[in-house]
Amino acid sequence: MINTDIEKLYEKANKHLWQDLSDADNESRPQIAVDGEGAWSIDIDGKKYFEATSVHSCLNLGYGQQELIEAATEQMKKLAYFTPAKLQVPAVELAAKLSELFQGDYTTFFSTSGSEANEVALKIARQYHIQTGNPGKYKFISHYNGYHGGTLGIQGVSSTPVFKSDFPGMTAPGFIHVLPPYDYRPPFGQQTESTEQSVAKHIEKVIQLEGPETVAGIFIEPVLFAGGCIIPSPEYLQLIFDICKKYNILLIVDEVVTGFGKTGKWFGFMHSEGVQPDIITTAKGLASAYIPLAATSVSEKIYSTFNRKGNRFKHFSTMGPHPVGCAVALKSIEIIEREQLVTKVAQLSQTVLSKLHELKSFNIVGDVRGIGFLYGIELVNDKQTKEPLSDETMSKIASACEDKGLHFAMDDNAIRLNPPLVSTEEDLRFLVDTLATVLNKFNK
Ligand SMILES: Cc1ncc(COP(=O)(O)O)c(C=O)c1O
Known part of the structure; x- marks a missing residue:
């Protein structure tokens, strides 16, 4: 492109394109x-x-992954879109593949972004407790320095300083934040026990003070990446898993960043032996970002309470299980497996x-x-x-x-x-x- 065309592009961008994460100053030349x-x-x-x-x-x-491009093209030629209320092959196959990769028995609800996948997790957790006789469980615990999305519900769970929301009156009640197990800056100072142990103990205390009958779920990122790449030891998730079981609280593991091999295992939670999350959310790398696709996968314990007359999940995502996105995600997983990435x-x-x-x-x-x-x-x-x-x-x-x-x-x-x-x-x-x-x- 010649220089004058580039200048015109910047002019148009400054006037018409709302760039994320930037102050509109008309000076920026990203x-x-x-x-x-x-x-x-x-x-x-x-x-x-x-x-x-x-x-x-x-x-x-x-x-430039040719196989992903071909998978998308083939699917577009065959069936570019279909209703989430019926079936199409790529969505069924991808849901089954995710369950296999999670090494458990999981059922998946598809959507289009990490924020939506976590919104869906919030709603599933809330509806699960209502339909299993615990309607008072509505609070969610998450970490300062955690990020789970920016839409109106999930922004209450997020808490990275950079994204801290300031929309008075627009955040749902019941979101509790606790300090993360940040070994470099230990939240409770130097202790004889590990940082992970002291934070887990603190979380248990918070649950007792709030009333376990009011707490629905704990959101965890195996690595708090947006909040500074804080990496708890594998023990941490095990401690939180035990607390969740003790108080009938759902463990919601956000694998939006850590999923699909980034930690050296398929999923971040797999570093913590014995931990099987109640809900796992994935997005971003799920379809290697060739197409927006996200997933909220729930254990059989949860899904069995929805799979009954009258308990239909009260959420709909028009573009959720998009056949093209699901076909690309299946191919992306196939490549990761084949190339032993x-x-x-x-x-x-x-x-x-x-x-x-x-x-x-x-x-x-x-x-x-x-x-x-x-x-x-x-x-x-x-x-x-x-x-x-x-x-x-x-x-x-x-x-x-x-x-x-x-x-x-x-x-x-x-x-x-x-x-x-x-x-x-x-x-x-x-x-x-x-x-x-x-x-x-x-x-x-
Ligand atoms: C761990 C985590 N969860 C959820 C999200 C939200 O994903 P999205 O931006 O696709 O809504 C992000 C985004 O950075 C994230 O890092």
Whole structure:
């Protein structure tokens, strides 16, 4: 494109396109992406960027996956859309495949985004308790630093500082937040027990004080990714699972970011032996973001109470089990299985990404934490006080990396990494080396 056309595009964008996550200042000149290859996006000038956070944790299989394109095309030719109230083959097959991958007996309700999948989880949990004789159970517990979506119901469960909602009178009652098991900044100070144990004990106390007969569910992200990539030990989910069983509270595991291999296992909850969630939500990488698709999968214990006359679930999603989305998701899962990408993630995490821990030798790097392909690097002004690095310096670091062709997500003082499953060893070395070079420049 010639320069005048690019200028016109920016003019049109500033006037007509509502960009997410940006202040409309008419000055911004974000990247205009036009193409992609594997884990790299390509801008309008032909410059390539390694997408080290898979573009919002979405592009599991990267760009240009011919098989996904063919799966979509074939399905569009055959049956482009059908009613969620009847059956079509891709939705049935995908629901059965998800149950197999979850290693349990799950039934799935499809929708179109992570927010909707979690809205659906809220409504299923609420309706489940009503129809099993516990109508007083309406409260949900979740973590500060957690993010589960931005629509009106689920925004009450979310609590990352960046997305903190401020819509007075528009949030439903009954959302309780507790501090996360954040080992680098332990919520209750240094204790003899683990951070996970002290937070789990606190959650049990909160349930007792609120009244167990009022608590419907606990929302958990196996890794609190948007809130700084906080990674609890596997023990944490086991402790929460036991608490849920003790008080008849549903364990709702949000695998929107952690699903489909990103942690080195198929799902984040699988690191915690013996844990079988009541509800699992997935989105983003489910169809590798080639098409929007999300899923709320519930255990047999829950579904059996809906599968009766008069107990129909009171929710409908027109585009939910979209046949094209389901066909692409099935193909995406087939590729992950065939190419053994989950094992590859675990291996490359050990051999390449673990080198990120060496960045801790820099004065500005307070903490490096990682599991599989999910990594968080927390930057500080002072290692002793752990004072966060300023927003200004964080932005300068992001710009310096962008100049070198590296994109990642950043919230407050944490760099958040989550590269595509298809990243090559060379791609990951580029990521580690570029970060080391740039952070070295900003080191004091
Ligand atoms: C863990 C988690 N759950 C849910 C969501 C919401 O997904 P969506 O933006 O597709 O509504 C997000 C989005 O970042 C997320 O990180």
